[in-house]
Amino acid sequence: MRPTVGVVVPARNEEARIGACLEALAAQRDVDLARMLVVLVLDDCTDGTRAMSLAVAARRPALRLRLINCSGRGAGPARALGMRHARDAIDSDDRFALLLSTDADTRVGPAWIASQIAAVGNGSLAIGGLIDLDPDEARRHPAAVEARARRAPGRLLAVRRHTAGAEHHHFSGASFALTPATYDRIGGLPDPEVLEDEALERHLRERDVPICYLRSVQVVTSARLDGRVRGAGLAHALRAAVGDG
Template identity: 35%
Template sequence: MALRSLIPPLAVAVPVRNEEERIGTCLEALARQEGAAFDHVVLLLNNCSDATLIHAQSLAPALPFTLTLVERQYALERAHAGTARREAMEVAADLVGPEGLLFTTDADGTVTSDWLIRTLAAFEAGAAVVCGRAIIDAMDAVKIPASLHDDDVAEVAYGTLLDHIHHLTDPDPADPWPRHTEHSGASIAVRVSAWKCAGGIPAVPSSEDRAFVAALRRIDMPIRHAPDVLVTVSGRTTGRAQGGMAETIARRIHHQDEMLDDALEPAVLCLKRAQARSALRVLWNEYPRNHDLQMLQPLASHLELTATEIAAWLGAPYFGQVWEAIERASPALRRQRVKRSELTQHHAAATEILKNLLAQNPLSTRSFLKFPPPQSITHSRERQSIR
């Protein structure tokens, strides 16, 4: 890794709600980084009513970074993770400046000792955004019914197959295999410049992490889903964030969801989506030099749109904007959910599609054998984002 003088300023933003029991572990993990160190950690205390502030203050003198504590009492309708993470990142960005790197994790998270250095390696390879993986704490995981673990392993495995279809059909140079599909606020890092261009963290009541990555994808920021960047999070069933992991685990313990995560779809539709995006990418790159509507007709038919409609979108400055508009407009790409009871047959269909893709491209066989193993009960509502 580069000398410390070559590493830009680094700050971690952590939204916090009543975490007096866990904030010490979170801060200690951030302090134990190997090979590099954070300059700043910002705790945004969101309507806290416990001793989180006092506990954090007592730890501050021994920490190897500057700890910034920000207390907020938001109106109830704004007192959610989206508001808190957004402001925490804003404070952190002011501390590190325009050349800095912003990290965010959760107050119940324990990052690995190589979390920082592995994330920096992904930035050095060209990423503007690095998404890590969140894994349930082993002590909490044993309290979750085995049936939920089994369901989650099957769901993650299917999601991995779909993502591999995308990888083989429309490869992303910034996000090579192996990779994952999580967009969890427990492990996201971003260049300040990219964060600013995307408009910051969306102040939405839930899934602000997924919304943020979607905004970055919309402006073509290189996103790396690094399988070696890891954080352990709690598996509690009484959480702090609306729509968060705890809420999902509690709901599924009471009654398992009939449908898989809404990012997962039938394998045939996944292939069609990947093929369409790949073809559209070629056309978007070519269209400034060639405005021939006939060139657009095959894709238009594939998407059940007109060539004129596609041409109207191709003038957008970012491919992500073009793709988002066409995905929304195309009847052929309308999202379809997958029933959990039908997962086995969808898994078989995805496996067959991959087999055919690999037969067409034998050089991809090695990457197929290296896909990351499924992780049990990593909150799929936050995790999945299949392209």
């Protein structure tokens, strides 16, 4: 049976977090795991990320997990490579087929996939999920969290200039989804070494693909300040916010 849902997870040296990421995917509600493929892209990992992932697969035999290797050029090329693999693997003729992205330091909500399949049934072509910070980690960085909250209303207004009904402003590698037809229409994912999610958001707008920013699609991501992407990404933004005071 070919999968109809492909989930891409790029990872670089995430042995401490990849287990929780994969467990959250394995615990999805109202989804047939036999129709879901998780493509984990090991981006030049030098730690135990592979071993931890295989341990989860052994505990969760219903989880279809495919591990592929990448050269270490960054999250953008790794995510794009994973999406190409997922696109080739899924049955795109299914009307609810979907290509999704999350991150190795992220735990998707239990209805993450089901909510997005429902959105596709209602005509969504591209979906951005709501990104919450891990509460335990966020408590260690109150200044950064407060700065993030202060900026949120302005960013939501900016998004609503393009999408009037946007429920939030997030469009992140931690939670986005495309229908296969949308993926094909835009020619695949852009693959800069960093900020590939922002590049994709621009790419979709330039091609007049509407984005649904849905609060029903939720993930919890790390609030660490030492992210894997130098000079960009959420960790960099939080660290900069601390500097802003």
